[in-house]
Amino acid sequence: MRLISSILLLTLLFSSCKKDDPTTSGNVQLSNGMMVLCEGLFQQNNSSISYVNFNNGVVINDFFFKTSERVLGDTGNDLQRYGGKIYAVVNGSSTIEVISGVTGISIKQIPMVEGGVPKQPRSMAFYQDKILVSCYDGYVDVIDTTSLEVQQRILVGSNPEGLAVSNDYLYVANSGGLNFPNVDSTVSVVNLTTFSEELKVTVGKNPSDVEVDAAGDIYVITRGDYASIPSRLNKINPNTYQVTHFSFDASSITRMNGNFLIGYADFATGDSQVGLFDPVGDVLTATTYLDVSSVQNLYGITYNSALDKIYICDAKDFVTTGDVFEFDGSGAFLTSYHVGLNPSKVVFYE
Numbered sequence: 001m002r003l004i005s006s007i008l009l010l011t012l013l014f015s016s017c018k019k020d021d022p023t024t025s026g027n028v029q030l031s032n033g034m035m036v037l038c039e040g041l042f043q044q045n046n047s048s049i050s051y052v053n054f055n056n057g058v059v060i061n062d063f064f065f066k067t068s069e070r071v072l073g074d075t076g077n078d079l080q081r082y083g084g085k086i087y088a089v090v091n092g093s094s095t096i097e098v099i100s101g102v103t104g105i106s107i108k109q110i111p112m113v114e115g116g117v118p119k120q121p122r123s124m125a126f127y128q129d130k131i132l133v134s135c136y137d138g139y140v141d142v143i144d145t146t147s148l149e150v151q152q153r154i155l156v157g158s159n160p161e162g163l164a165v166s167n168d169y170l171y172v173a174n175s176g177g178l179n180f181p182n183v184d185s186t187v188s189v190v191n192l193t194t195f196s197e198e199l200k201v202t203v204g205k206n207p208s209d210v211e212v213d214a215a216g217d218i219y220v221i222t223r224g225d226y227a228s229i230p231s232r233l234n235k236i237n238p239n240t241y242q243v244t245h246f247s248f249d250a251s252s253i254t255r256m257n258g259n260f261l262i263g264y265a266d267f268a269t270g271d272s273q274v275g276l277f278d279p280v281g282d283v284l285t286a287t288t289y290l291d292v293s294s295v296q297n298l299y300g301i302t303y304n305s306a307l308d309k310i311y312i313c314d315a316k317d318f319v320t321t322g323d324v325f326e327f328d329g330s331g332a333f334l335t336s337y338h339v340g341l342n343p344s345k346v347v348f349y350e
Helices: 002-015 063-068
Strands: 033-038 048-053 076-082 085-090 095-100 106-111 121-127 130-135 139-144 150-155 160-166 169-174 186-191 196-202 207-212 218-222 232-236 243-249 252-256 259-266 271-278 283-290 298-304 309-314 321-328 333-341 343-349
Touching (some): 048 063, 048 076, 063 106, 130 160, 139 160, 160 218, 169 207, 186 207, 207 252, 243 283, 309 343, 333 343
Parallel strands (some): 160 207
Antiparallel strands (some): 033 343, 095 106, 121 130, 130 139, 298 309
C-alpha cells in the first residue's frame, strides 16, 4: 500500500510538470535530471533531497519525503550513485539511506550504530561490490552492495572525513575535528586486499577532502585551524608517501576530467572563488575559473562529465533555502535552480 501510494503521488507530481507521463509499468522512471542533497540544520531533523528535471527546469523540493513518505533525517553529509542505487549518508541520524536509482524511492535504511552508540557516518567511497563509509567513531565501515549489511569495520584515525580509492588502496582523511583545537593531521592508507590499515601519512592539520588524479596521486585538503593555519591543498605520492604542500587557498577539490576544480570559501567574510588546477604540472592555471560573485556561501561543487557542466551549491545564509548554479565546462553561467536548505551534494540522471 505504501509503495503504491508513493508511486501515485510521484506520478501526479511529474504529470503536472510535463506533458508525457514518466511512469513505466507502474514505476517512476527518472531521467535527465539531478538529485540535490540538502543538509538542513544540525539537530533539526530537516535534511531533504530536491529533484531537478533538466527537460523543463522544474524543481521538486522535499522529493524524498514525497516519494518515501518520511523525512530523510538529521544532517545529510554525502550523496553518491553507484550501480543502480543512490546512497545518502545522514550523519546526525547515523543512517545510510539506500534509494532506487530508477524510482527515487527508499529501498532500505541502514542503521549505523555500534553497541547502541551512533557511529556518525560522514563520507563514502566505492570499491568493487563494497561501500566504504567513514565514521566519526574512528572506523571505516565496509558495506556489501547486495545484502546492504555492514560486513566489517576498519580502525583508522580520529574522526575520519573524506576518502578515496587509488590502485586497491583506500586513503582516509583523519580530521580529529571533535577534538578541536587538538585536531588530527594524518591520512590512513588502507590495503583493500586485506581491509586493514597499513600506515598513516602526516599531511597537515585537520584533513578533510580527498581526491585522486588520473595517475593515482592523492590530493588532500587540510583545513588548518580556521585562523592562523590556513586551508590548503596537499599531494601524497602513493609510491614514496612523500607529501607536497601547495601555498594557495583551498577548501574543496572536485575532479573535472584531467583537472581539478579548487573551491575556497571564507564563511567569515562570505568571499569565495573556484579555480582550476592542473595535476600534471601541479599548478593552479586559473584562480577564478568561475564567476561566483553571485554565490553567497559556496557549499559544494560537482562536475557532470556527460553534460560537461559544473554545479555550484549555494547555502545562502544557512537558515534559508539555497540555490544550485549551473555553468558550462568552460565556466560560463547558464542558469540556477532553487532547492532546499543548505544544498551540498549532487547526483545525476542522464
